Amino acid sequence: MGFYLMWRSVRVVSDDLRRFSTAVRRRVEDEGDWLYSSEWWGSDSDDGHTVLRSTSGKGNGYVSVVAYPSSRPSRMQWSGTERWLQQRCEEVHPEYGEGGKLRLLGYQWRVLRFNDVTRQSTAKVMAAYRQDTPGVVHLMQQPHCLAVPYLKSMVSAGLTTIASCNFDIIRALQGKKNMHILCIGHGGGSLPLFLASRIQGAIVHIVEIDPLVISASIRAMGFPAFSLMTKSGDRAVTKPDIMDEIMWKGIHQRICLYEADAEEFIANNINLYDMIFVDAYDGDDIFPHKLWNPDSLFLKALSNRLHPKHGTVVVNLHSDSDVLNHDGSVPSLLEQILPMGKYVSQVCGAYKDVLVGKGGSGLAFTVAVPWVCNTSLIVCRGFGRDTEYFNRDFVINTLVSKSLELEHVMDLPFPCLEYIKRGFILVD
DSSP states (O other): OHHHHHHHHHHHHHHHHHHHOOSOOOOOSOTTOGGGHHHHSOOTTOOOEEEEEEEOSSSOOEEEEEEEEOOOSOGGGHHHHHHHHHHHHHHHOTTGGGGOOEEEEEEEEEEEEETTTEEEEEEEEEEEEETTEEEEEEEEEOTTOOOSHHHHHHHHHHHHHHHTTTOOHHHHHTTSSOEEEEEEOOTTSHHHHHHHHHOTTEEEEEEESOHHHHHHHHHHSOOOGGGBBOTTSSBSSSSOOHHHHHHHTTGGGGEEEEESOHHHHHHTOOOOBSEEEEOOOOTTSOOOGGGTOTTSHHHHHHHHHBOTTTOEEEEEEETTOOOOOTTSOOOOHHHHHSTHHHHHHHHHHHHHHHHTOTTOSEEEEEEEOTTSSEEEEEEEESTTTTOSOOOHHHHHHHHHHHHHHHHHHHTOSSOGGGGTSTTOEEOO
């Protein structure tokens, strides 16, 4: 009943905001647009309230989830979502709907934090209930909403790149071809959910070392519980919950969430992946050295698991995070002021050398993420396979052309181009 009261309070806040509004807000297609970041970024006097907090046993310190009121979708749109839920209920489990119609309590931002400071992940969550059991709240993370700009950068640059490597992404989008994707680092799960929902042929594997992060994403951030896998490779839950089937429309059946160390998972894996996304930071906001050491087992195993003709890897790099030198020494004053200068160069060189090699038909580049201090690294195989020579302009023009096509066929709520051309640098 605590969840129910919490969502009732959110509804009152939204009503007050509308009452004092003097202008009609311009319709914004992207619910995760950065202009809404003030709702979930948080401050000392914000409306956030902690819904989960516990201590990690995997080096992430205090792991918490903080909820904030969301202004969108507006309450006028709720009835349409309720009709959609009821229709889905009649399609999947018509007898379930006999107990009472499905109703919305509202929407919230849910922010996953490490040590009460680092905003590790942000997701928009919808809450629904049945009229006959109003005290039981069902959470559903909104798979179409990418709130943090670096995720849009990873998606835009990554999908545009693999589409430029002769991978038939159109057939994958339509579900006529499988696209095998691995996400290293889970967080709240918004990236894998977005990929699985937009790409009908996507089979998404996720590896996350911290069981508390996994639990937080499922219990407090509306990630589908059916995705959780056992160490033996079976589903932890043999049959999905009825509400999962109603809400997810099969998306949850194409996601496999594993609790494992990334290095061990890759080394013991036999799958071949078309795309691999790496976004793995610990409680101190540091990218583990073993995930980019050119001599590490991880990168060598990653190379073996990447498709040889079009495999594409996308890495999120924090440009504002301090990094200890790999020998444990403290960085110099200059390195502390500009900690990612040397760091990005080393990571880029390691990934390109191991995954593409010298003289290979592939490339690596970085793009700067707008509004936040992040860099996206993209390394791919197959780009320029049919071209004897290509330079920066050739690569950008190819990516721009593909990005416009993807925006159209995927009906994306944000422009890919904005996340491709900004700070574009080819890695030598």
